[in-house]
Amino acid sequence: DQVRKAGAAARAMLVSTAAKQWGVPESECRTEASSVFHDASNRRADYASLAMKAAEEPLPDLDSLPLKKRSEYKLLGKRITGVDNRKIVTGQPLFGVDAVVPGMRYASYLKCPAAGGTVRSANLDEIKALPGVEDAFVIEGNNEPTELMPGVAIIANSTWAAISAKNKLEVDWDETHATRASWSDAQKNAKQAASDNTGELLHDIGNVDEKFADADKSYEAYYEYPFLSHAPLEPQNTTAWVHDGKAEIWSPTQRPAQGAASVAGILGIDEKDVEVHQLRVGGGFGRRLMNDYMCEAAAISDQAGVPVKLQWTREDDMAHDFYRVGGFHALKGAIDKAGKLSAWHDHFITFMGPNKKPVSGGDMRASEFPVDFFPNTRVTQTMLPLRVPTGPWRSPRSCGIAFAVQSFISELALEAGRDHVEFLLEMLGEPRWLEEGNINAMNTGRAARVIKLAAEKAGWGNPMDKGRGLGLAFHFSHAGHFAEVADISVDENKKLTIHKITVAGDVGPIINLSGAENQCQGAVIDALSTTLGLQLSIENGRIQETNFHQYPILRMSKAPDVAVHFIESDARPTGLGEPALPPAAPAICNAIYAASGIRVRELPLSNHGFSV
Missing domain, CATH: 3.30.365.10 (Aldehyde oxidase/xanthine dehydrogenase, molybdopterin binding domain)
Structure with missing residues (x-):
C-alpha cells in the first residue's frame, strides 16, 4: 500500500498543479493515460509537462488519499507485454554478450577445475605465439570464489582466438589446497x-x-x-575498461552494487570510481548474484591496459558455478x-x-x-x-x-x-x-x-x-x-x-x-x-x-x-x-x-x- 499511496500522492500533486495553471477547481479535473484533463474547457496536460511544478507542491496527507478499488484498475492485473520482447525475438543487442566498446580486445580465463587450486606454471610463450593472441599472463587472484580465483588470462583479437588458445593451455596446477570432494x-x-x-x-x-x-x-x-548447475543460456561474460584509477563495467549481473564493491576491492580503488552498466541477463536463476566474472574482467583489463570482453564458454560455466x-x-x-x-x-x-x-x-x-x-x-x-x-x-x-x-x-x-x-x-x-x-x-x-x-x-x-x-x-x-x-x-x-x-x-x-x-x-x-x-x-x-x-x-x-x-x-x-x-x-x-x-x-x- 505504500507504493499505491505514493502514486496517489503524485497524482494529487499533478492534478493540483494543472488546476492552478488552468484556474479551475481540482474536483473538475480527471486523470487518464498519464495526463490531466479538464473536460469542460477541453484542456489536457501530460504528466511530463506538469512534473517540475508538481514537485514544488506540498506533500498531501497520505492516509487521507483515496485509493483505487481493484475493480477500477486499468493496468494492474492485466496482461502487459515485456518492453524487450521484440528485441529478444529479433536478436537485437541487449545482453552482456552483445556489449561492444571501442578498441576492446577479447579475453578468456582458465581456472583450476578443482576449487582452491593455484597456478604453478603454464606454457605462456607457446600461447602468445598463436594466431590472434596478443598476450597471456597469470593472475594470482585473492582465492575468493565469489571474486577472483587464480588462473591464466589470454588476450586476443577475437573471441574465437581467445577461446581456441585457452583450449591449448597446459597448466601445472598446485592442488595442495584444492577440494577433493566426491558425490x-x-x-x-x-x-x-x-x-x-x-x-x-x-x-x-x-x-x-x-x-x-x-x-x-x-x-x-x-x-x-x-x-545442480544454473546452466543459463548465456554463459558468464563482462566487458571492462580499467584506466586512470577508474573502472567502467558492462555486465549481465543480478547485483551491480555488490559487483562494484568487489571490483573496487580487487583493483584497490574507491567504489565511487567503479561504474557498472547493468545489461540484460541471459538467464540468472541466482547464478549472477555472484560477480566473479566481473572481477575477472576488471583484473584482466587492469593488467592488459586495454578494454577487454571476457567470455566464458559453456564448459567454463559448468565447471565454475555456485551449485544448487x-x-x-x-x-x-x-x-x-x-x-x-x-x-x-x-x-x-x-x-x-x-x-x-x-x-x-x-x-x-x-x-x-x-x-x-x-x-x-x-x-x-x-x-x-x-x-x-x-x-x-x-x-x-x-x-x-x-x-x-x-x-x-x-x-x-x-x-x-x-x-x-x-x-x-x-x-x-x-x-x-x-x-x-x-x-x-x-x-x-x-x-x-x-x-x-x-x-x-x-x-x-x-x-x-x-x-x-x-x-x-x-x-x-x-x-x-x-x-x-x-x-x-x-x-x-x-x-x-x-x-x-x-x-x-x-x-x-x-x-x-x-x-x-x-x-x-x-x-x-x-x-x-x-x-x-x-x-x-x-x-x-x-x-x-x-x-x-x-x-x-x-x-x-x-x-x-x-x-x-x-x-x-x-x-x-x-x-x-x-x-x-x-x-x-x-x-x-x-x-x-x-x-x-x-x-x-x-x-x-x-x-x-x-x-x-
Whole structure:
C-alpha cells in the first residue's frame, strides 16, 4: 500500500498543479493515460509537462488519499507485454554478450577445475605465439570464489582466438589446497549418518517421542537429490575498461552494487570510481548474484591496459558455478488409530562450509513445511564437510526440500489409507496466519484454498485410465502458497507422457498477468528439467558434466501444457520468481506412483530408467 499511496500522492500533486495553471477547481479535473484533463474547457496536460511544478507542491496527507478499488484498475492485473520482447525475438543487442566498446580486445580465463587450486606454471610463450593472441599472463587472484580465483588470462583479437588458445593451455596446477570432494563419498556418508540416527537438534515441537510410541503405525523413507548447475543460456561474460584509477563495467549481473564493491576491492580503488552498466541477463536463476566474472574482467583489463570482453564458454560455466547443493532426508511419520498424522521427524543431512555452518542453500529453516505449523515435529541435522562452491538456485532450499517432504506426505497418506488431498488439508488445521501480519509466514487458509483449486482444476478424484495418474504437491516458500497437480502416463518401458501440469497459486494481487503466468510456467519447466534428467557428478573436486549433451535441459518439444490459476487474495503482493518451482518435482513423482506403483525417492528420474 505504500507504493499505491505514493502514486496517489503524485497524482494529487499533478492534478493540483494543472488546476492552478488552468484556474479551475481540482474536483473538475480527471486523470487518464498519464495526463490531466479538464473536460469542460477541453484542456489536457501530460504528466511530463506538469512534473517540475508538481514537485514544488506540498506533500498531501497520505492516509487521507483515496485509493483505487481493484475493480477500477486499468493496468494492474492485466496482461502487459515485456518492453524487450521484440528485441529478444529479433536478436537485437541487449545482453552482456552483445556489449561492444571501442578498441576492446577479447579475453578468456582458465581456472583450476578443482576449487582452491593455484597456478604453478603454464606454457605462456607457446600461447602468445598463436594466431590472434596478443598476450597471456597469470593472475594470482585473492582465492575468493565469489571474486577472483587464480588462473591464466589470454588476450586476443577475437573471441574465437581467445577461446581456441585457452583450449591449448597446459597448466601445472598446485592442488595442495584444492577440494577433493566426491558425490559418491557424500552419498555413503549420508546413509551412514541416517543409520546412526544422530544429529544436531534444530527444531523440537510438541511430544514427538510420545506420539511415535502411541502410534498405530510408523513409516520411514529416505530421500536424496543431487547437486545442480544454473546452466543459463548465456554463459558468464563482462566487458571492462580499467584506466586512470577508474573502472567502467558492462555486465549481465543480478547485483551491480555488490559487483562494484568487489571490483573496487580487487583493483584497490574507491567504489565511487567503479561504474557498472547493468545489461540484460541471459538467464540468472541466482547464478549472477555472484560477480566473479566481473572481477575477472576488471583484473584482466587492469593488467592488459586495454578494454577487454571476457567470455566464458559453456564448459567454463559448468565447471565454475555456485551449485544448487544436494541433500538427504531420513523421514519418519507416525499415524494414529484415526489415520491422522500424529508426529513428524526429518533427519536432514546437508553440507557445511569452512565456517562450520550450512553452505548456501543447504540450511533448514523453521519456516520450511511442515516445521512451522505441525504440532509434533522434530528436525535434526547432520552436516558433512564440503568445499564445492554453492549458492542460491531458483527457490533456494525449498527446491530440494519440497521434493522429499511433499513426496513423503503422499506416502504417509497412502500408508494411512487416506486420500492425499484430504490428508494434506487435515494436516493444515484451522485457517490461520502462523505469524499474524507477517507476509513471509504461511497462512493455512490460503494454503488450503490453492490445494482445493489445483485439485478441482485438475479433476482430482475422477477415474483414470490404467497407466495414468494424478499427483499433487503443495509447498509454501518465498512468501508464495502454491499447489500443483501433474497428470502423467507411464508405459511399460517407463516412458512418461506428461499431459498437463495444473498450478494454483496465491501471491496476493497479480500486477502483470502475463509476467505472472510466464514466471509460473518457467518455474515448472525448470523443475521438470531437473526432475527428469539433471544431476552433477563430482569426482576429486571436479564437475564431470561439461555441456548440454551431459546435462539435458528439457526441450520445447517435450514441454507439457502448464495451466496457471491464481487466487488473488487481499494479502500484500509478493514475488513469483521462486515459489512455483518447489511443488513440481513431488507432484511429478507422486503422479508416477499413481500411474505405475513405482515410488521414486532419489532424483533425477533418468537414474531409474524413466524418459520422456
